[in-house]
Amino acid sequence: MTITRSALLLLGAVLTSATTWAQDSAVAKRPTLHLVAMVERGQYGIAFEPMRTYAAPGDTVRFVQKGALPHNVLFRSGPPAAAVDSLESPMLLEAGATWDVVLDSRFVPGKYHFVCVPHETLGMAGLLYVEPAAAAP
Ligand SMILES: [Cu+2]
8 A cells, every 4th residue: 555645745734733733722821810809898898809819921900899988009019020110090989990900011920019099008908929921831
C-alpha cells in the first residue's frame, strides 16, 4: 500500500491544527467578574464586602452600591510598579450604582489597598490581590 503525497499533507494539516487548538485552550482563560459590595450593617458595619478580593490580570472588579450613604473607591497604594495611585471612582449615590475596574496593564501582580473616601476614618477599606498571569505551557 502506498501513502500518497496528498494524504501525508492532509495528515500534517490535521496534526498542526490539533496542536494549535491544544495550545490555545491551555492559555485561554475567561476573565472573571468579581463583585465588591459597599454595605452598611448597623452602626459600625460600613464596609466593602468581601474585604479581600483575589483576581487575575484581565479580570474586572465591579463595586456595587448596596447602602444608603454615598460611597466611592480610591486606590491608596499598590506594588511599586503599579500605576493606580489616586485612581478614584465617582461617588456612587444610587442603590445599585456600579463602578468597574478592569485589571489591565496598570495592575501588575501584587497587593492593592483601597478605601472609601467619606468613610476611610470609619475603616471602610479593602484589599485587592492580583495574581501573576498563568504561565504559558
Ligand atoms: Cu463609604
